[in-house]
Amino acid sequence: MTTTAAPATAPFRFFDVHVVRALRVSTSVVRITFGGDRLDELASGGRDQRFKLFLPQPHQARPVFHDTGDGWYTAWRAQDPAERPVMRSYTIREQRHQPREFDVDFALHGAGHDGNPGGGPASRWAAAARPGGRLTVLAPAVEDNGGVDFRPPPGTDWILLTGDETALPAIAGILAWLSPGTRAKVWIEIAHEDDRQPLPTFADADITWLVRDGADAAHHGPDAASLGPVPAALRAAELPEGTPYSWIAGEAGTVKAVRRHLVRERGIDRRAVKFTGYWRRGATEEDLIAELTAGTAPASDED
Template identity: 30%
Template sequence: MHGVVTTTEQLTPGMVRIVLGGGDLDRLVMPEATDAYLNAAFRPAGASYDEVFDPQTVRESHPQDPQPARRRYTVRAWDPVACLLTVDFVVHGDSGVAGPWATAARPGDVFVFTGPSGAYRPRPETDWHLLLGDESALPAIAASLESLPPEARAVVRVVCDGPDHEVPLPDRPGIDVGWLHRSGGPEDADLLADAVRGLDFLPGRPFGFVHGEADEIRAVRHHLLHDRGLTRADLSCSPYWRRTMTDEEWRRVKRDFVAAMEAEESQGS
């Protein structure tokens, strides 16, 4: 599938919002998930295939061409009436593929993707919701909070680079949002886990949405399972990236990392 950039907005120094329309978005089927994601395909410079392409067809019919770079991005919002798709991109200067594309994107640019897919949506029967992550998890956290009924309770902790990197989140009684600001030192790796260890849990049993940097997610997951008495059925956990690796390096080892994380918890249980 593909959409066409209609507008762009610099939300924070490290996040760009792209709104897509047109293309074949009128055929888009959005899952009932607040962590719905697209598997974007970025055509490299010099490729001989058109800017609107099918990634599978390119793989089969253009084996000698540079293949598109694949990246996953969470859907921030979908307007099924206007057929407008909003995606927020975390950007880090000139590094990576998707960030520079989003920074340079202009109306009329084409965005190719497969999906969307997704698995998480806040459960109405949950006593309260625990939403944890960093900038990469913000689109899903924001969408999840917006889906909650007025009486729902949620605790949110988000790691970011500073006050100017915060984005508006629902502000009402029952939702406790805390921002954790990096200092640039090695202690940043422990910000999220330390904050969760210091939380006074609300009465009842939470469901945890824990997504973001790989080692931070592993530490938080271990704490929730071993120290807070939660089970795997009480958690949605996904490591989106790893601070010691490029996107491509992380894509190559993510499956093994997740398998090792699961095995570690099985041995410790």
């Protein structure tokens, strides 16, 4: 199995990009293709490659920054919230060099469906995106960068992946990256049957799609009470023998429940469980950033 160590540095650069096209790939997902003059300098590491995307405020034609140098974050935080670009974290779904483009899949969370204004700023923007729309991204300039978390260590015998539709682009990238013959067990939670996507891989992957029921699918988001079907499905599953490497992402509460199950009930070494909360019920990314800045973010589960 291919393994990689974390890099010592994480060089990222700002890129001005524009919407090339928008494709509704399912009820819950729209795929936006971005182009730009300097995208030959963008170097995705594949797998779960994340980057920062900056949206303009509704009254702006493009994001407005006071500083895009080394002090960008401090300057960004100091901007008037009514003028400050809206920052979100996303995964590069696919990058192409001829032409120079990359795709990002946006989970809509109901935005743009039957006139529903729901979802957050990014979901609403994606639902209404048209060619020519201008954004800014902070993306990697080298392939081996700190925005890639999926790094199975030597001695890994098989891979375990779980996530919801927000993690689907990363799961797709991971499966495409895995070496031929690698054994993988995958559980993916989606809101609708048509949210299933082809997931090409050379790995020996057993993929289970878990569709939320209609009531939960309609309310899945900030006010949803259920952790969804992934924890229950995982508890009922028979896992392979050998040493696993687990990558779990999606809603923070679900991620925490899955990690606890793997570490406490399955006895998997916590160091072999990479977990990321892509979103949290009842919190926007602005809330999470404010918590981190103030030092009040909830402590991670150490068990």
